Amino acid sequence: MRHGILGTGIGWRPEIAETVERLPGVDWVEVVAENVCPGHLPESVERLRARGVTVVPHGVSLGLGGADRPDERRLKDLAERAEALGSPLVTEHIAFVRAGGPLTASQHLEAGHLLPVPRTRDALAVLCENVRIAQDSLPVPLALENIAALIAWPGEEMSEGRFLAELVERTGVQLLIDVANLHTNFVNRGEDPAKALAELPVEAIAYVHVAGGVERDGVWHDTHAHPVPEQVLDVLRELTSRVAPPGVLLERDDDFPPEAELASELATIRSVLESSRPPKRNPAPGSQPDGSRPDGPEPESVPPAARTAAPAADEAARERLGIAQAALLSALVAGTPAPEEFDQRRLRVQSRALAVKRSRVVAKIAPELPEILGREYRAAFLAYARNRPMRSGYRRDAMSFAEHLLVEGRPGDPAARERLTRWWQERAGVRPRRRTDRIFRAARAVLVRR
Incomplete structure (x- = not known):
């Protein structure tokens, strides 16, 4: 990292690890924090670090916008990854990813996705307190990402x-x-991107993400699986007309293109950066002539005293936010009635998108399942997920899906059912429950809740 500037980077993914190492002019990379182990970093990442390439861990599971305080174990894991990678900062999202539990006396639900936080005073107070907890637990500065949303909160x-x-x-x-x-x-x-950029403090920007998506039936899906469109580059131009960001990173998570196409997209991003000339600002004390800090991104954009000026969120605010988020997430993943104030069509689109994402991730971590089920896999999984929310992560979800099929006497082909049974037993270590066992367990759970 030169003079506190990250430069141009790309999201490191195992599928394109060798490509990333060969791409010219890659100054830094970003890794999904939950996908790397501090004691066993991927060899490709180690080689990049040996070349002096900065590596930034990007978390997806903290859920700082949720009603609960940040989980200590997740914070510890993120801190360990930052230290193992020698990172100048860590990043996460302004989002909630789970809801329910003791705070709302309801079942715990996992979204498996980043969902928007309502832009209310309650939600802001909770978010700020959660952020301060995270900041105090991390060894390096924290940066938070604005997320894409299919739905908007009322009020x-x-x-x-x-x-x-x-x-x-x-x-x-x-x-x-x-x-x-x-x-x-x-x-x-x-929401006008130019208005958002005009309102936010651009001097607080640690770096910028650029990614592709696609529009279907008037809804934009942030897929990270398509080329970066001109409309997104236009927003990048708008941003760089206001400030020179310390770093810009290309994200690609699926349908990875040939190396030449990735190189071309990076070249286009560099061209946008080079052609933009933001207005000159007076450099802060101790900064470089370009306004950057000599030792990396500035940890705080306001004096530390300002961090304690706002009151902490009270428990009533957390409870109100928790109830609202649990009701929304339950409608999206558990098939309960949708809150009336929301756009019902958008909720259906979001609900299906979450189920489709679940099916894809389960297929990635348990590729034997689509192999055994063949063309029936996606339809079977979407039917299973319609009113069965994820509660313990994708690996447990894969096991529950397989168990559900076996209890139902599926798949119909005996050979496929035998293969699925062996797959399940190898991982569970026990025999699948009989249908009567499942019915009894479900009835007992209902009685306990009452």
Whole structure:
């Protein structure tokens, strides 16, 4: 990292590990924090580090926008990855990823996806307290990413730019601005990216994400599996007309293109950065002539004293937020009635998108399942997921799906059913429950809840 500037980077993924190592001009990479183990870093990542390439861990499971306080174990895991990678900062999302549990006296639910936080005073107070807890637990500065959303919360009290500005003002947290997500929210929620950029403190930007997506039936899907469209590059141009970001990173998570295509997208991003000339600002004390800090991104964009100026969220605010998030997530993943104030069509689109994502991730971590089921896999999984929410992660989800099929006497082909039985037993170490056992267990759970 030169003079505190990250430069141009790309998201490191196992599927393109060798490609990333060969791509010219890659100054840094970002890894999904939950996908690397501190004691057993991928050899490709180690080789990049040996070459002086900066590696930043990007978390997806903290759920700092949720009603509960951050999980200590997840914070410890993120801190360990930052230290193992020698990272100058860590990043996460302004989102909630789970709901329910003791706070709301309801069943615990996992989204398996990043869901939007309502832009209300309650939600902001909870988020700020959660961010301060995370900041105190991490060995390096934290930056938070704005997310893409298919749905909007009713009764929101702030715009996205104002919400981010107040978050920075209260906590001193840095921002990871995803310009693709700003474009997504423009198409899906009518929010002007230029207005958001004008409202947020651009000096707090740690780096920028650029990614592709696709529009279907008037809804923009932030897929990270398509080329970066011109509309997203236009948002990047708007941002770089206001500030020179310390780093810009290309994200690609699926349908990986040939190496030449990735190199071309990186070249296009560099061209946008080189052609943009933000207005000159007076450099902060101790900074380089370009305004950057000599030792990496500035940990806080406001004085530390400002971090304690805002009151902590009270338990009533957490409870109100928890109830609202649990009701929404239950409608999306458990088939319960949807809250009336939401756009019902968008909720159906979001619900199906979550189920499709579940099916794809389960197929990745348990490839034997689509191999055994063949063309029946996707339809069978979507039917299973319709009112069976994920509660313990994708690996447990794969096991529960297989058990569900076996209890139902499926698949119909005896040879396939035998293969599925062996697969399940090898991982569970016991025989699948009989249908009567499952019915008894479900009835007992209902009685306990009452």
